[in-house]
Amino acid sequence: MLSANLNTYLVISLFMLILGLYGMLQHRSFIGMLISIELMLSGAGLNFMAFNRFLAPDPAIGQIFTLFIMGIAAAEAAIAVSIIFAVYRRYYTADPADVHDLRH
């Protein structure tokens, strides 16, 4: 049974945002960082759906917004993964800590 309380969803989505940000800072691989980003975007999507379900006068807007977020997230992942491949070919690693030519 899904919760009928708006706050449940808001807390879950906030948790996803924080977890994503924490993952961005802590994760030891580019793929892990990409997953963290997807988590943040999903958090925003969940928020839109929750507000849409409980508060919005026109329940279409939030759903469309969420669909767009999913599409954009997929495009983002494609670009990020292709650049991760390019990095791997030059540096032979997917560990962000090893990719640091540009620090002076």
Add this chain to the structure above:
Amino acid sequence: MQVALFLPELMLILMALILFGATLTPMSTGALSGLALVLAALATAAAGLGFGAEGALFFDAYRVDAFSQSFKILITFGLFLVIYLGPTLSGVEERLRPEYYLFLTLSAVGLVLLSSAVELLTIFVSLEISSYALYVVIPFRRQREHREQMEAGIKYVLFGAVATGVSLYGMSYIYGFTGTTYVTELAARMPALLAEQPLALIGMVLMLGGFFYKLALFPMHFWTPDVYEGAANETTTYVATLPKVGAVALLIRLVSLGGVDVSQFTWILGACAVLSMTVGNLSALVQEDLKRLLAYSSIAHAGYVMLGILSVGGMGSASAIYYIAGYLIMNLACFFVIYQLAPDGRNVTFTDLKGLSRRSPLLAFTLAAGAFGMAGIPPTVGFTGKFIIFTAAIDKGLYSLVILAVINAGISAFYYLKMVRAAYCQPQEGTETTAMHLGLPAALFGLALVLLIILVGVFPQGFLAIAEDAVAALS
């Protein structure tokens, strides 16, 4: 007629399609950049024709008015200048050159759409169009002796995605509170909400925080030095100029949602602006690589522009438009010199500047004009811009912010003048000085930039009038 309203965008999309065709056929770099240049000139002409058009498209999600049309002219003209600046694309991998122009154009399409978008979803999608094209273009640098472009690319895309996530999260709160995504409807309700609901304030700050990424404003500035240094000189020229113009258009629209009163919201933005200036200027003092130095300087300039943007009402927003247009020209002047100094596409340091006035007086003078302009020394456009922004902020009573900004402008003079000193007062070490040969197009370009920097600074009235008309169209 509807098509006339959409003419600049259509022209840019056509340009992208033609350039896509060019990626399928073998072409020399010369022919390619000639084609891109002609198409960009046509796009600029289309944007010029569209000036004065007014109307709404796509269920009112897309508004064509004096504000958007001025920015479209600025963006398409900027694209033209960036393409003109680097005709040989010496820093870009040879087999990727056709795609390079394609992605630059796509990014410009996104920015042009952004300047007209008045609905959150439209804003979000146009911003992503322009960002994604740039993410792809950063690693295009010639690979033989470099690999740091890959690092720059991955940093840009990952941090950019985080910024997107943050601003989407902010948008979701704003949508939750108001139930609408149209900027005009938000403008009616946001000032009251911002005063009463802390969560609405958080939503607004998160949303803008994501957009700060494009402008390289503190706390979203950290990508700038690495991306500037890692990307090819031509790419950096683009990244350093056009996206900032688009970001200013967007921020002027969204910050004015907060209303004209000085509130908590103003002070949060003011703190970001001042921190941005301080962090940028202090870090720039110790840089050796010119692109890295200009990266920190761009963080500082983002702070000055933000000071103009947050002084909503009066001259504030108009001064921000004037300043970012001036910044576009001054930055182009500096990057033009960098591009000319490194025919092989490497990074330029202070050592390369030594004895420049002997080798090429025109390049040295262009650099001096750009550097004096950014330092805010009269009679350049940088001085006039800073003057108007500070006046607007004083009118709003933001004295403390202005004092900090003026101190910062003083600090920044040190490293700008260091560039001029290296070019004029220090002899080149070792080898005998040989005169550099600038082609006629490049020499004309340098002269035109110098003239623009001085003339726009000395006669700002006409440009300010356009900027004020643009801002008046907002409300």
